[in-house]
Amino acid sequence: MTEVTVNTGEANEYGYKPFSIGEFNFSRDEHFVHVTWPTGTHVTSAEPFLKALTRDVAWNFFYGTINFDAVLGTTNHYGNVDLFAGRFNEAYRKAEIDHMENFPEDEIKAMFTAMLSDWTNESFDPFAAPMETGSAFGSKSGNNDAAVTRTRVTAKRMVGLPGDEKIRTDDSGYPVNRAFQDVDQSEPLVEVEPGYEDEVSAYNFFAYLSRSDVTWNPSVVSVCKDSLYCPTTEEFILPVIHGNDRVEWFIQLSDEIIWEVEDGNTGSPRAKVVMKAGDCATMPADIRHRGYSPKRSMLLVWENNSPAIPDMIARGEAPVVPVKF
Amino acid sequence: MTEYQTVFAHLDDFTKGGVEVINDDPKNYVFSNMFDVASRSKPWEKVCICKNLEYVVEVIRAEGVSEWRVTPHDEFAIVVDGEVVFDLLAPSSTLVDPAASGSRALPGEPEGKKMGRITAGHGHMVLLPAGRCYRMSASSPSVVLLQTIQGPDTIERWAAICQKY
Numbered sequence: 001m002t003e004v005t006v007n008t009g010e011a012n013e014y015g016y017k018p019f020s021i022g023e024f025n026f027s028r029d030e031h032f033v034h035v036t037w038p039t040g041t042h043v044t045s046a047e048p049f050l051k052a053l054t055r056d057v058a059w060n061f062f063y064g065t066i067n068f069d070a071v072l073g074t075t076n077h078y079g080n081v082d083l084f085a086g087r088f089n090e091a092y093r094k095a096e097i098d099h100m101e102n103f104p105e106d107e108i109k110a111m112f113t114a115m116l117s118d119w120t121n122e123s124f125d126p127f128a129a130p131m132e133t134g135s136a137f138g139s140k141s142g143n144n145d146a147a148v149t150r151t152r153v154t155a156k157r158m159v160g161l162p163g164d165e166k167i168r169t170d171d172s173g174y175p176v177n178r179a180f181q182d183v184d185q186s187e188p189l190v191e192v193e194p195g196y197e198d199e200v201s202a203y204n205f206f207a208y209l210s211r212s213d214v215t216w217n218p219s220v221v222s223v224c225k226d227s228l229y230c231p232t233t234e235e236f237i238l239p240v241i242h243g244n245d246r247v248e249w250f251i252q253l254s255d256e257i258i259w260e261v262e263d264g265n266t267g268s269p270r271a272k273v274v275m276k277a278g279d280c281a282t283m284p285a286d287i288r289h290r291g292y293s294p295k296r297s298m299l300l301v302w303e304n305n306s307p308a309i310p311d312m313i314a315r316g317e318a319p320v321v322p323v324k325f
Numbered sequence: 326m327t328e329y330q331t332v333f334a335h336l337d338d339f340t341k342g343g344v345e346v347i348n349d350d351p352k353n354y355v356f357s358n359m360f361d362v363a364s365r366s367k368p369w370e371k372v373c374i375c376k377n378l379e380y381v382v383e384v385i386r387a388e389g390v391s392e393w394r395v396t397p398h399d400e401f402a403i404v405v406d407g408e409v410v411f412d413l414l415a416p417s418s419t420l421v422d423p424a425a426s427g428s429r430a431l432p433g434e435p436e437g438k439k440m441g442r443i444t445a446g447h448g449h450m451v452l453l454p455a456g457r458c459y460r461m462s463a464s465s466p467s468v469v470l471l472q473t474i475q476g477p478d479t480i481e482r483w484a485a486i487c488q489k490y
Contacts (some may be wrong), residue, residue, distance in 0.1 A: 158401060158452050179329040188451070189444040199454040200413055200441035205403055206448025210331075222401040222450065224472050227380040229401065249375040251359070251382070251470070253405075255332045256342070261349070270349040274342035278334035278360045278405075280374045280382075281344070284353050295329060302472075304377040321353050322376050325483035 004110040008118075015140025019115045021108060022101040024083055028119050030138050035072060037085050040097040042071050047136040050119060051239030054126035054148050055217065057112050061105065063303065065243030067288060070267060074108070075243075078310050081108050088243065088288070090266040120144045127214035129235040129296065132178075153219035160203035165221075167203050168211035179235065179296035180210035206253070209233055209298045216291075218301045226306040234293035243288035246309050247322045248301065252279045255297030264288045285313075285320045333447070334360050335406045336386075336466055344488055356488040359384045359405065363468045365485075369461075371471070372480045379426060381479055383471040387463035393435055394460070395420040396428040400453040400473040404445045407467025411451050413440040414458040423456065427476010431458065 007020045018027040025036045033049040035042040052068040059066075061076035070089055075082040084100035086092025120126065122142030123134030127150065155165040168174035176183065188202040205221065209231055216238050218230035234257055242248075243264045250259075252275040259273040264286050273281050273289075283289050291299075312318040334340070339360035344351040355375075362372050368388035375382035387409045395416065402411070416437040421429050435458050445451050453459050461469065473479075 157399065158450070161452070178326065180331055181329065182331050184447060186446065188446065188449040190441065191443070192441040193439055196413070196415070196440040199452065199457065200443065202411075202443045202445055202449055202451040204448055205450035206333075222399075222452075222472060224380070224399050224401060224474065227377075227472060227474070229472055247377050249377065249382070251375065252342075253333070269347045271347055271351070271354065272345040273354055273356070274345065276334070276340050276342040276358075277332050278339045278358045279342050279356065280359060281354045281356045282375070302375055302377070302382060304380055306378070319378075321355070322378075323355050323481075323483050325352065325355075325487065 004107050006111045006114045008114065011140070017118050019111055021083065021103060021111045023099070024085070024101065026115060033119075035085065037099040039099055040085060040092070042085060044069055044072070046119070047124075048239055050116065050124065050136055051126045053112060053116050054120075055240055057109065057116055057148075058150070058152055058217065060109070062242070063248070064245030065264070065288065067241035067243055069241070073243075076245075077102070079105055081105050083108060088265055088267060090268070116148050117143055117145055120148055126239075127217055129215050150214065152217070153221070155220050155222060158201065158222045159205075159208060161201050162198055168208055174211035174213060176210050177212065177233070177296060183207060183210040185210075205231075206298065209253070215296070226304055228303045228305050230301040230303055232299055232301060233296055234291060234299050235296040236293065238291040241288050241290045244283050244285045245313055246285050246304065246318055247320075248283045248303060250275060250281055250283065251300040251302060252277055253298035253300050255293070255295050257297055257299060258292045259283075259289050260292070261287050261289045282322055285318060334358075336360050336363055336468055351488050351490060354488070355483065357486040359470060360468060362486050363406075370480055371478050372482065372486070373475070374486065376475070376481075379474055381473060381475045383473060383479060385461075385469040385471055387461055387467040387469050388465075390462040391460055393431040393433070393458050394428040395431055395435070395458045396453055396455060396473070397421045397423050397425040398455045398474060400428065400471055402445075402451045402453060402461075403470040404447060404449050404451075405468045405470050406447065407463055407465055408444065408446045409467050409469055410462045411443040411445060411453070412460045412462075413442070413454070414438065415440050416456075416458050419456070420458065421456070425476075426474040427479060428473065429476070430478060
């Protein structure tokens, strides 16, 4: 395996190292992240940048496009990744100041991981809700690798089965979140005949979610072949604008999320989707979306993880809308 | 400290959101509400509310005692309202092709060995294991959300359940 070299340099007066990949250059100061490329520059607040960067790394660039904001982002080609500035911004495209480069996944992931580690201060947890973390700002002060390298939960069959992901408890370090203190914690009654302990299984899924210590970070709890239930707890604003490359479904389990939906290529507004408890909606494959959750809520994200889909996307055969009626 | 109230919806108490169109067709979002669907379903109908190629999520109004079913692959049931009892049975012979998709209804009670029983309440997730049989029962109207693959009994009635305008 080839060792990946991360291009970095000496720390600046604020203690942060610069990073570069291809013709993109990244630096940060006490408040802002600065990005340059041959035809343009960009400045953005360090806090949302780190929240987006954390998820892009944790999700392995996820499905499709992760827009950090209206200018900067990545597109996953499953093995290689586009890094772009202004590529999906109509004004930047017209002005011809947009820029995009493609990198092997391990190369860009190594650079993003190093940048995330250097630029995240000890006081800041990018996965946490705003009221549950300290500040991202100021000069460099330690790191929070423990938070930004959390292992993403991915059950092999179902949470709670022997040998699979464990349920969350006080003792395992997952207290009930402040916003879910009223969620019933009682477990199902499971009566098993001898010999079927690996198959007769159930757990309190809502209690499991009520103990999540992260926001906007889907984890896998059950697997039906390529069908993955990826629930997550949401509070405040989705730190990325997710550009779908495939159909994605949302099932609102509790409370409310408001989704702003834009055209995936231009950013032109298309719809607002208000989801209350029990609502189900799909995100078409040609849009990008950002969610706003006024109170911490439970969202079931449902994905089709079929390895055939990237090829179907390349051939233009993947459906943009899952159902016609 | 703020005291939060978590809002869950129920069969007899739900409020729908919706799609507010700016420049789009609301039908592109296939927007429905699982409790609205269940409130208009017959007991044990398997109504599709989410579909992605062959995979589906079904809403089932659980009321009374269901037929026995056999599933060729794992399914996962979440009780989203009420209480549902799941009886599980290991059939004495193979009752469904393991390559098939979706569960099949069985006539009468299958022969086999009892595996166990799960009494699941609000928010509980239950494994319905591949190759096994199951039967659900609910003493009062309840709602189950089922992660599965489209099968012969999956009902698609999108125009009746989704926002169109």
